[in-house]
Amino acid sequence: xxxxxxxxxxxxxxxxxxxxxxxxxxxxxxxxxxxxxxxxxxxxxxxxxxxxxxxxxxxxxxxxxxxxxxxxxxxxxxxxxxxxxxxxxxxxxxxxxxxxxxxxxxxxxxxxxxxxxxxxxxxxxxxxxxxxxxxxxxxxxxxxxxxxxxxxxxxxxxxxxxxxxxxxxxxxxxxxxxxxxxx
Amino acid sequence: xxxxxxxxxxxxxxxxxxxxxxxxxxxxxxxxxxxxxxxxxxxxxxxxxxxxxxxxxxxxxxxxxxxxxxxxxxxxxxxxxxxxxxxxxxxxxxxxxxxxxxxxxxxxxxxxxxxxxxxxxxxxxxxxxxxxxxxxxxxxxxxxxxxxxxxxxxxxxxxxxxx
Numbered sequence: 153x154x155x156x157x158x159x160x161x162x163x164x165x166x167x168x169x170x171x172x173x174x175x176x177x178x179x180x181x182x183x184x185x186x187x188x189x190x191x192x193x194x195x196x197x198x199x200x201x202x203x204x205x206x207x208x209x210x211x212x213x214x215x216x217x218x219x220x221x222x223x224x225x226x227x228x229x230x231x232x233x234x235x236x237x238x239x240x241x242x243x244x245x246x247x248x249x250x251x252x253x254x255x256x257x258x259x260x261x262x263x264x265x266x267x268x269x270x271x272x273x274x275x276x277x278x279x280x281x282x283x284x285x286x287x288x289x290x291x292x293x294x295x296x297x298x299x300x301x302x303x304x305x306x307x308x309x310x311x312x313x314x315x316x317x318x319x320x321x322x323x324x325x326x327x328x329x330x331x332x333x334x335x
Numbered sequence: 336x337x338x339x340x341x342x343x344x345x346x347x348x349x350x351x352x353x354x355x356x357x358x359x360x361x362x363x364x365x366x367x368x369x370x371x372x373x374x375x376x377x378x379x380x381x382x383x384x385x386x387x388x389x390x391x392x393x394x395x396x397x398x399x400x401x402x403x404x405x406x407x408x409x410x411x412x413x414x415x416x417x418x419x420x421x422x423x424x425x426x427x428x429x430x431x432x433x434x435x436x437x438x439x440x441x442x443x444x445x446x447x448x449x450x451x452x453x454x455x456x457x458x459x460x461x462x463x464x465x466x467x468x469x470x471x472x473x474x475x476x477x478x479x480x481x482x483x484x485x486x487x488x489x490x491x492x493x494x495x496x497x498x
Binding site: 201207208209211214215235259310312320323325326327329330331 | 363464
């Protein structure tokens with residue numbers, strides 16, 4: 153082989169070798185980066201809590217005789233399951249701010265909530281609605297700081313006081329909204 | 336240099352959970368509509384002297400109502416006359432509601448009136464639980480001829496209805 157051609161081929165080989173080395177070096181660099189430590193963070197979604205009631209319609213007969221009050225200590229039962237959440241709250245709100253209404257006439261009513269599940273101690277403090285009858289002129293809240301570990305029960309009591317005068321006879325209504333929320 | 340790569344996995348991100356339930360509350364306030372009188376029998380002596388008989392408090396009417404609008408109606412069995420066989424004596428009644436003017440819309444018995452037809456008192460306000468009392472007056476006008484002696488009777492029926 154003529155010497156010129158040999159040297160050309162030899163130079164090409166060297167160049168190719170260099171190229172191959174460079175390529176290999178690049179791949180090696182990439183492999184080094186992917187092979188480093190990885191920090192992984194996983195956010196576990198909360199298993200949702202829920203709230204249900206034994207009855208969604210309360211129909212009440214009020215004597216309206218100036219003597220007889222209305223009181224039912226078990227007007228409704230509320231079932232609460234906080235799922236995987238330990239911090240949650242239950243809120244009570246009235247569409248008519250604590251009165252039942254018939255046109256321009258209104259009758260105030262009061263609610264009280266009692267925990268029936270004796271071994272649950274997650275209620276924070278003594279909420280007003282659990283310490284006595286309250287009128288829902290504003291929202292009332294029960295805050296809890298422990299998981300329910302299953303379903304716990306509350307009794308909802310309702311009271312209408314006797315009045316010194318007749319209320320206009322007829323049908324009065326309100327809507328009570330109870331909300332469960334976990335942050 | 337070792338390069339660290341942090342990878343964050345979020346599985347079905349849910350910020351929190353919330354539920355709401357609504358209860359429809361319906362309360363039926365009972366109706367009270369009642370009229371009563373203190374005495375169901377009036378026995379009146381007429382001396383046949385021609386002199387009128389007037390007693391502004393012959394009886395007391397008590398009205399109780401849980402409705403704001405209602406009507407009390409007076410009806411005579413004999414169209415405003417006391418009857419003894421074929422003999423009659425006309426009489427009149429009135430109801431004094433001046434003590435509760437705020438609760439009365441129209442009193443068609445505000446002065447002595449013969450019950451030749453039904454007469455009404457229309458009210459516009461609920462009464463207190465104990466009710467409202469109104470004096471009932473009775474009148475036989477002066478006369479120039481003797482009435483045939485004997486016992487004359489009539490029955491007044493008082494009713495109440497929501498307007």
